[in-house]
Amino acid sequence: MIRISDKSLCCGCTACATVCPAQCIVLRRDREGFDYPVANPDLCINCGKCEKVCPMQQLSKPSETTAVYAVRAEAHLGESSSGGVFPVIAGKMIEEGGVVFGAVLEPDKRVAHYEASTMEELQKMRGSKYAQSDLYSTFEDIAYYLKSGQKVLFSGTPCQVAGLLNSLGGPQENLLTVDFACHGVPSPGLWEKYVKALEASKGSQLKEVKFRDKSEGWRHYCFRYDDVSVPYVDDPFMALFVQDMSIRPSCYSCRFRAEGSGSDLRLADLWSVSKAAPEFDDDKGVTAVFVNTEKGAAALEVLKKTALVKQIDENMAKEDNGGFAAVIAVPEKREEFFKGVHSTKDLIAYMSTYVVRRPMHIRMYRSVRKRLSQIKRRIVK
Ligand SMILES: Cc1cc2nc3c(=O)[nH]c(=O)nc-3n(C[C@H](O)[C@H](O)[C@H](O)COP(=O)(O)OP(=O)(O)OC[C@H]3O[C@@H](n4cnc5c(N)ncnc54)[C@H](O)[C@@H]3O)c2cc1C
Numbered sequence: 001m002i003r004i005s006d007k008s009l010c011c012g013c014t015a016c017a018t019v020c021p022a023q024c025i026v027l028r029r030d031r032e033g034f035d036y037p038v039a040n041p042d043l044c045i046n047c048g049k050c051e052k053v054c055p056m057q058q059l060s061k062p063s064e065t066t067a068v069y070a071v072r073a074e075a076h077l078g079e080s081s082s083g084g085v086f087p088v089i090a091g092k093m094i095e096e097g098g099v100v101f102g103a104v105l106e107p108d109k110r111v112a113h114y115e116a117s118t119m120e121e122l123q124k125m126r127g128s129k130y131a132q133s134d135l136y137s138t139f140e141d142i143a144y145y146l147k148s149g150q151k152v153l154f155s156g157t158p159c160q161v162a163g164l165l166n167s168l169g170g171p172q173e174n175l176l177t178v179d180f181a182c183h184g185v186p187s188p189g190l191w192e193k194y195v196k197a198l199e200a201s202k203g204s205q206l207k208e209v210k211f212r213d214k215s216e217g218w219r220h221y222c223f224r225y226d227d228v229s230v231p232y233v234d235d236p237f238m239a240l241f242v243q244d245m246s247i248r249p250s251c252y253s254c255r256f257r258a259e260g261s262g263s264d265l266r267l268a269d270l271w272s273v274s275k276a277a278p279e280f281d282d283d284k285g286v287t288a289v290f291v292n293t294e295k296g297a298a299a300l301e302v303l304k305k306t307a308l309v310k311q312i313d314e315n316m317a318k319e320d321n322g323g324f325a326a327v328i329a330v331p332e333k334r335e336e337f338f339k340g341v342h343s344t345k346d347l348i349a350y351m352s353t354y355v356v357r358r359p360m361h362i363r364m365y366r367s368v369r370k371r372l373s374q375i376k377r378r379i380v381k
Pocket residue numbers: 079080081082083084085086087101102103104111125126127128129130131132133155156157180181182183184185186267268269270287288321322323324
């Protein structure tokens with residue numbers, strides 16, 4: 001029976017709950033706002049299946065990357081977070097009659113996985129949402145589609161892909177898996193409280209949220225809600241995310257980040273683009289695509305037909321990217337921060353007090369670089 005005594009050993013992927021024949025495992029939210037499996041001992045039949053599929057306990061083989069590419073799909077640069085690779089691959093899956101599972105923002109701005117079988121449904125999946133997504137019954141639904149012979153694309157965090165593959169008993173012929181470099185997932189409970197706090201300050205419900213608005217550039221992206229847009233470093237939710245304060249305990253030493261998850265493809269922001277593929281660099285976004293399997297290589301051929309593609313060096317593609325780090329240090333004040341979230345009357349002000357302001361010279365350097373890249377983009381236009 002699954003028992004989580006050390007929270008850093010559960011990534012919340014739902015594989016255990018999916019395979020439980022007694023259906024005795026539910027996910028419950030903890031004080032930090034993350035979901036963990038809880039088994040009902042009265043219903044548990046001690047079959048041990050939950051432990052066998054847990055990707056944190058049953059270590060899979062590391063991914064073997066065969067090639068890495070810089071990719072830029074012009075049509076999706078506006079809505080996607082990097083170079084718009086995901087929508088091209090997902091669009092092809094839908095054209096072929098398959099189903100795509102990816103993360104969307106629900107009407108109340110909670111982050112959750114949904115399925116898409118039309119191009120219209122796919123649009124909402126574009127772009128990063130910075131909170132751990134609720135998978136609901138995604139793994140069960142995927143198993144059902146695969147059994148009925150349908151093609152499926154699953155896109156999610158590395159730990160979600162590892163959990164899905166374990167729950168299915170390994171890679172499946174009709175399943176394409178895409179994950180991304182992921183430096184961690186912020187607490188969904190904190191995100192939901194933050195949405196409520198923003199709504200209270202505005203006096204109305206949020207209509208639209210974009211975690212990575214590129215109108216000021218890809219590198220210096222903004223967090224936007226309705227008509228308010230602020231540089232991500234100036235928004236407390238985003239700042240605490242990039243400072244690793246609000247991510248899940250299992251993210252600090254995530255093995256899927258450094259070793260891979262078994263996914264066919266891994267996507268990442270190509271932050272080293274000015275060295276790796278300077279001809280693609282106009283600050284609108286470029287994705288680094290890591291090809292790990294033959295299925296992944298076939299998907300790359302699809303990309304070559306509609307996007308700019310250039311093979312690049314793997315180590316260079318990982319430069320300046322925390323999404324490949326083996327270990328991330330736990331901030332000293334993390335525990336104190338989460339404790340205070342429940343008692344504060346002004347969440348936005350409270351969160352701001354934990355944001356570490358960068359030293360003046362770094363802020364000035366950033367602002368000069370931002371100005372220069374804006375000028376460069378105008379010249380390119
Ligand atoms: C929590 C998080 C952390 C990330 N950390 C890094 C990082 O450290 N380094 C890096 O290079 N890239 C990171 N990324 C990924 C990166 O921002 C881009 O999403 C990726 O490069 C693909 O971009 P794209 O333009 O090709 O497609 P996009 O259209 O941006 O792709 C979006 C895809 O991401 C999926 N997705 C979005 N939000 C979530 C979520 N919360 N949970 C699961 N799936 C989601 C969508 O379903 C969709 O398939 C992170 C993304 C997330 C969500």
